[in-house]
Amino acid sequence: MCIKPGAIHGIDPGVVLKSKFGLPFFNTSRWTFASLTADPEGVADNIVDYIARFSPNIRDVFDGFRMNDLIADLQKSERLYLIVKEFAAVDLHPQVVTGHDMGYIFEELIRKFAESNNAQAGDHFTPREVIALMVDLLFANADDELTKPGTVRTIYDPAAGTGGMLSTAYDHLIDMNPSARPVLYGQEINARSYAMCKSDMIIKGQDVDNVYLGDTLVDDGHSGRKFDFLLSNPPFGVEWKTQQKAVTDEHEQRGHAGRFGPGLPRVSDGSLLFLMHLISKMQPVRNGEGGSRLAIVLNGSPLFTGGAGSGESNIRQWIIENDYLDAIVALPTDMFYNTGISTYIWLLDNNKPADRKGKVQLINAAEMYGKMRKSLGSKRKELRAEDIRKIVELYANFDYEPGDTETPSISKVMEGQEFGYQTITVERPLQLSFHVHKESSELILALKALRCVKDLGQILVGHAADAA
Known part of the structure; x- marks a missing residue:
């Protein structure tokens, strides 16, 4: 909405517009794109x-x-007027282009931007099929809950990037239930990505104040708030040295009352910090009701790094002992634009169904992919619709599914306690085998004689020094 300057006298027009008309944002300029071209x-x-x-x-x-x-x-470069003139010729009024259609236009522009910058695309763009799988897994077995008329659910991403995960979750929930009201929340540290994310939320009619610019690990933009669904692809393999003091202070001073009570990973990879932050944002469970579900993309480091007693091990132990870990899905390599390493989707739930309590499902989807006709940076493979459907079915069925002679088991269900282990130091006397024979005895006598000569030489040198 555009308000001419001076239309409202004596008071801040923003206060009036927000309180009376419920407008999330406004413009008080006298200019329009048509008048700009004049x-x-x-x-x-x-x-x-x-x-x-x-x-x-x-x-x-x-x-x-x-x-x-x-x-x-x-x-x-004398291009500004030409660009403004082109935009002025396009009618993007909400009565002509709906917010839903504008969202698709925006997503297509983001995708093209990411592909044209594929060297750094993984920093801010997660492949759409990976997001689709995460959202499908997040909403799996929740049809009764999410298809109720007018259901309201909050969705949060602490490393939102350009907002792709929030946007996909929003669209998926609306497809499931057109009367649903997804409320999106996000935080992003990169100013340009933040601007893209916020633009997308504006298009979708979301509260523009729900996305926050800042470093999630140091400055929690949604402190004290809990969410129904949480999903993220945080930076992995990135050190957190610049945040180390703030994070360590919170860990030592607040313990489990803060976000990082269970422990701290090594400084070379801060992805487990994001996971603990997400867990701290889950809705509490009261009388068996409530709770949240969480999906996060991680590399292999949080899964394998750190022996018993290390920060990483203590964090994993805390997650499993609290029965948060629901499933881990191994993705194919070469799925992301800037790395070909193995990646995993972790699913967490602090209010598991009865049949899943105390258990963890492992799904091996490493061989479920189609090869791309043209590589985009390091991305050479993609999840096909049938791959996503198969993975979600494996998860929903919650059963063991064996592999064959060529591939290992596709799905396993294990007791949480099976993931625990201890490192034990065993000390015992040194035992050496020694056999005397002619060659060895001659060698020992020769070495003994050589040692005596050496000792004698040292004594003579010492006497000579004393005499001097």
Whole structure:
């Protein structure tokens, strides 16, 4: 909504617009794209003024894109007016292009942006089929709960990137139940990715104040809040040295009352910190009701690194002993744009169904993929629709499914206690085998004689030194 300056006198127009009209954001500029094109010479100054008059909760989106710098560059290359003119010719009014369709347009632009920058794409873009699998697993066996008319569910991603996971979860829930009300929350440290995520939430009609710019490990933008569904692809294999003091202080001073009570992983990989943060955001279970479900993408380090007594081992022990771990899905290699390493989806649930309590399901999906016709960076494989369907069926059926002579078992259900182990140091006397024979006795006598000569030489040298 655009309000002309001076239309509301004596009070902040933002207060009126928010309280009376329930508008999440607004613009008080006198400019429109049509009027911007009427002044080719002043288009740069006018569009800067247009952006500056958005409500504060929207202006940081333009800051994230460094829009003023972009406007200056386009003006310098004499392209700004041409671009504004093209946008002015496109009717994107909500009555013409629905929010749902605009969301698809936005997602396609994000995808193309990610593919054109595939060297760094994994930093902010998770392949759509991986997100689809995570969301399907997250919502599996929850049809009765999620298809009730008007159901409201909160969904959270602490490393939201461009918002792909939140967007996919939103679309999936709406497809399941058009009357559902997904409420999205996110946090992102990269200003540009944050701007993209917030733009997507604006398009979907979400509360623009629900996404927060900042470092999740140091500055929890949603402190004290709990969520129904949580999903994330945090940076893995990235050190957390810059956050070490704040994280260590929280661990030592707050213990289990904070987010990192169970332990701290080695500084070279902070992905387990994100996992503990997510667990701290799960809804509590009261009288068997409530709870949350969580899906996170991790590499092999949180699964295998650290022996008994290490920070990683203590964190894993805490997760299993509290019966949070529900399933681990091994994905194919070469699934992500900037790495070909093995990755895993961990599913956690703090209110498991009765048949899953105390158990952990392992699903081997490493051989479930189709080869891409053209590689995108390190991404050479993709999950097909039938692969996703098969994995979700394996999870929903919660049963052992053997492999064959060529591949190991596809699905295993194990007791949580089977994952525990201890490192034991066994000390015993040194036992050596010694046999005397002619060759060895001659060698020993020769060495003994040599040692005597050496000792005698040292004595003579000592006497000579004393005499001097």
